[in-house]
Amino acid sequence: MDAAVEGRSAERLRITEIFHSLQGEADAVGWRTVFVRLTGCPLRCTWCDTTYSFHGGEWRDLDGILAEVASYDARHVCVTGGEPLAQKRCLLLLQRLCDAGYEVSLETSGALDVAAVDPRVRKVVDFKAPASGEQSRNLWANVEHLLPHDQVKFVLANRDDYDWAVDCLRAQALAERCQVLFSPVQGQLAPAALAEWILADRLPVRFQMQLHKLLWGDAKGR
C-alpha cells in the first residue's frame, strides 16, 4: 500500500452504529442493506426519530468500517445519520464504498452541500417542511446537483406541510430531475389522508411509508 492510500485508510469517522436490515424507504426499499449511521447533526427536526445519533458514537477507521460492512454480504449500503455530510470524511467513505462495488445511497437533510458527493451514490435529499422547525436550513442550490438516480424526499406532518411541498415540487420542477417521495410523519399525519391528497392533485410523486417501522416499530438498529 503506498503512503497516500495508507494515509487515507487511517482516516476516521465517528460512527453511531453499523447494522444490517431491510431498507425501509426510498428507491431501494425492501433490499437487504447495511446501514452506516454517522454521529452528529446540526439540525433539530421536531419529529426526529434518530436523536440518539446526535452525540456519542465511536471513532472508526475506514478499513474497519469497510470490513464490517463486507461481513454482512449485502449488495446495498446506506450511509445515514444524523447528518452524514456533517463529517467531511463521509465523502471518502462514500467513494470507498462505491469503489468496492456496492450500491450506495446517502440519506442527507438537504441543508448541507451535496456537490462533492461521488456521482455513483444515490442521494436521498430530505428537504425540511415547515413543521420540522428546520425549513430555513434548506439549501436549494442542492437541486442543481440532483442526478436522475437521486431522490428528493418530503416528510410531511400536516396539510400545511403538504401544500408547501407541492409548491416546492412545482417551483423547482423537481419531478423532472428525479423521483420525488412524499411520506407522512408517523403519528402526526394519517397515511390515508396523504394518499388521498396525492391522488386528488394527481401529483407526480411516490407515496412512501417506512417499511422498517411497519415491521419493527421504533426499535434501534432496525
Ligand code: SF4
Ligand atoms: S436532519 Fe435528520 S437526524 Fe438531523 S434532526 Fe433532522 S431528522 Fe434528525
